Amino acid sequence: MPTVSAIVVTYHTGPRLHECLYALRSDPGISETIIVDNGNPAESTAWIDRFVAGSDTVRLVRTGGNPGFGAGVNRGAAAALGDMLLVINPDAVIRRGSIADLLAALEDQPEPALVGGRIFDVSGREARGCRRNTLTLWRALGLGKWVLDEMPGPAGPVPVGAVSGAFFLMPRAAFEALHGFDEGYFMHVEDVDLCRRVVEAGGAVIYQPLAGALHYGSTSEVPSPLVQAHKARSLARYFRKFAKGPLERALVGAVSPLIGVALKLRG
Template identity: 65%
Template structure:
């Protein structure tokens, strides 16, 4: 792959189950992906043993980090420091990339205002676009369910389009742009760190792009984690996000009034 910008896939896994195997073999088979860095935030012994064998079979093109579950964003940041690749592909361990999609993401990244983030189409086993791959900028009204945030029910674009946010389950960035933004905000343990990254890219004068030609099958919810824990983390992360980006005392006051209702809105929506 000399003469071509190299792309490292960063995969964070926590009790993911058998979907992890599909994810990693698809990445290994994609000609645009030069390296795989796996951050193991926690898996059973048999999965850890399988990962060791997978790394051995990659002939130096894969690395494995054993982490004490610092959270998704922190684990991605650690994985990014383990590679010198010019581009970073962040992909969930329950996502199976469609062959050629890394190249489609890279094509959309060319010429995009920095810092740039390009996300692809995420679909379920029914072939339908899943929620969250293309979104507006997150507002308090949207978090409370009072305005539209996600765009999966809108007609699909014919090519790359600017959006407010993409999904952290499947996106590509230039290493330089990721480093310019300081990577993920490690104050988020789980959820919303992707929305935060997109917001910071936009506010820095960069671009967030949805590329419908790039795709990944997303099984969703394969990690063995209680749903109540996930919902609590999501509510905590949303509160952090709105406090972080509030402009002026009036907006900060509105955030504090709304924060207690965010968790309730999430429970009602689920």
């Protein structure tokens, strides 16, 4: 069985981080856990230090600031020793046995490949964004379906355009070959970007409903308006990066200033 390095990036996460890390440390499918500390209050920092000191399978990477989620994952990946990288949010709790299901879904898939599992809330409902089509400007404008969580769930692994960065598994060699997350995104959309690069490289993005993680969500102390501002900038960057042809590039330039307004109205 391949060795698996779990990467957890934490920034002012709160006590849900404890549940996340205890579940990872006790899961027999995970060889090591790497905590990437992007900045936490003194009390949380002290708890993390004690947790790391109490286990020989947990390691700590401190970034000395907050370079963003994708950059944090990249630093964790650089320190990882496992054949596979499991990226999981610090407020998510893996369901025991999920690693085997994720690995099974990757068998015989074209490289590069990654697989995401079913993420659910405390009532068991599938979280928005677990399975998506590839994000295009046309789908963002309503000319096609992007998020698929309202569709009936598949019984087994299926190819999709994108999965959530809150819970996915990818071979370390494939992650490195694609140069990891694009650090131009501070937070949000870096997962959509990675999935698109996998697909455009001829690989496969797989959704595996048999693997799961409970995601509490919204546990960070970061103010919501700041999160929305980062999301708007990330979406604008994504559409500029993947625009095809002069018409789409011109349209991206026209709609990019409106993305932030649309997010505020929706939220």
